[in-house]
Amino acid sequence: MTDPNGPDIKLPDPVQLARSMAEIAERSQRLVADFLSRQGSEGMGSPDPLNIGGAFMEMTQRMMSDPMRLLNSQMELWQSYMDLWQRSAHRFLGGTSGPVIEPPPGDRRFKDVAWTENTLFDFIKQSYLLTARWMQSTVKEVEGLDEQTARKVDFYTRQFADAIAPSNFLMTNPEALRTTLETGGENLVKGLGHMLDDLERGKGQLQIKMTDLDAFKIGENIAVTPGKVVFQNDLMQLIQYEPTTAKVKRRPLIIVPPWINKYYILDLRPKNSFVRWAVEQGHTVFMISWVNPDEHLAKKSFENYMLEGPIAAMEAVEKATGEREVNFIGYCLGGTLLGCTMAYLAAKGDTRVVSASYFAAMVDFSEAGELLVFIDEEQLQMLEEKMQEHGYLKGSEMATTFNMLRANDLIWSFVVNNYLLGKEPFPFDLLYWNSDSTRMPAAMHSFYLRHMYQENALARAGGITLDGVPIDLKKITTPTFLVSTQEDHIAPWKTCYHATQLYQGPVKFVLSASGHIAGIVNPPGNSKYGHWEYNRNPKDRDQWLAKAKYQPDSWWPTWEKWVAKFSGGEVPARKISEGGLTPIDDSPGSYAKLVVS
Secondary structure (H helix, E strand, O other), X not given: OOOOOOOOOOOOOHHHHHHHHHHHHHHHHHHHHHHHHHHXXXXXXXXXXXXXXXXXXXXXXHHHOOHHHHHHHHHHHHHHXXXXXXXXXXXXXXXXXXXXXXXXXXXXXXXXXXXXXXXXXXXXXXXXXXXXXXXXXXXXXXXXXXXHHHHHHHHHHHHHHHHOOHHHOHHHOHHHHHHHHHHXXXXXXXXXXXXXXXXXXXXXXXXXXXXXXXXXXXXXXXXXXOEEEEEEOOOEEEEEEOOOOOEEEOOOEEEEOOOOOOHHHHOOOHHHOHHHHHHHOOOOEEEEXXXXXXXXXXXXXXXXXXXXXXXXXXXXXXHHHOOOOEEEEEEXXXXXXXXHHHHHHHXXXXXXXXXXXXXXXXXXXXXXXXXXXXOOHHHHHHHHHHHHHHOEEOHHHHHHHHHHOOHHHHHHHHHHHHHHOOOOOOOOHHHHHHHOOOOEEHHHHXXXXXXXXXXXXXXXXXXXXXXXXXXXXXXOOOOEEEEEXXXXXXXXXXXXXXXXXXXXXXXXXXXXXXXXOOOOOOOOOOOOOXXXXXXXXXXXXXXXXXXXXXXXXXXXXHHHHHHHHHOOOEEEOOOHHHOOOOOOEEOOOHHHHOOOO
């Protein structure tokens, strides 16, 4: 059936459609039965565990106490609507008119040309943008809210605004409508199947598939830099990588990754592997690969992670190489742990660490960004009760929290692609890693959230104690390299910058373009993301940025030039087989391959 004035309309095959719908009905019935059985055993829980309702109730009461401000805000909205209607009516009649409002740069929800060229969809788009802007500006202007309540209201208002975007719904998404006509609705049938797949994989919770999970296999086409596991304990395996140069730097390099997700973010594929690149620069690289903990490790504390992580790694590296002195890298939460470790060693007069590098890592949490939305007493108590059920926090729950920070990119774009358009997600190594979530031991995670995020105790001298040692970051005199990323939603760069005022040794601060992952995993030659440098660290962060010089390429060579000064000269390349530790397994090791929910 063809419409000469529109797209081809394909009628569905009735036999195939009937089969697909029968399969969907059967799977749906199975999912509902499974959901009901779990509710019977687990209970429904609190209807509002995040206390969102309470925050919005307080906001509404404050808003209604100033009716004139609310009235003015509504009048401004109506005036914007009238302006939009007049301009759209002019376009409907064949005229031309500029937009009242446009999406912010980089907003990919409205990339289809119909959102601009079609007057109706342009009107829908602008109506939504005006409404979203009004909602968010209105709640931001409410006075009298405490900081946490205001932060929570602002965050969840944006979540709501993102959720109701017209691009997320079939009848108001031009691309989805066009695809439906062209495929005879086959996209919707496929999309429903994808949603059921995601529900089954998430055991009743929607675990959105972000990439082709069959396109990657750890140790085969991802995390493939040659190496061996040379040491392990309950919490980590230590990987030593084979050299690729005739000579290597005398002092080994130990990397402490976060244990939220797995280490191989720094060893994705050869073209973007920081590990491979560091080995090519002549470093003898050791990588900590954290275990994916179960209930048996529920009592493992933040202190255990320090003692059984970087402290144990230093001892193992000395046995493997004969070298007592090392250089360290800590990434994200691994950098927070490295800061604690450095203060611990400083208090003991231990000078084995010659340099410390921190990748997108916070040690002062006073401005920890939107993650603070999830850190208040009610939510912490709820989280601790949940962790006590199993002894850990499920990796899927952590993943949901981080995905909400970038909901349009990490949630709604896949809803449109997978469910409305019925497409399979593209193979993408970074999103494969992002989907490979890990658990958090109850004792460690509670300590971390309360003492770091809620109390900001690490930034205070003696605010926390580890292994009987009061931790004071200002006792650290080791040369320090800090790299943060400009658009980081997990470790905001201005928060990471606080460390320049805490560490007492020489500190070099570098700011990379892009975000928490892409700004770090940014190999040389990729001019897409550059970085800023400045040789001083004024207290005012905006002053630092104003005086910093932009470099159009990766920060990796800048780091290499800096860390080379602490390499201790060169020695013949160290073959793993000739070292002081007997290899246990090939990299990436069994801890990285362990998959749990």
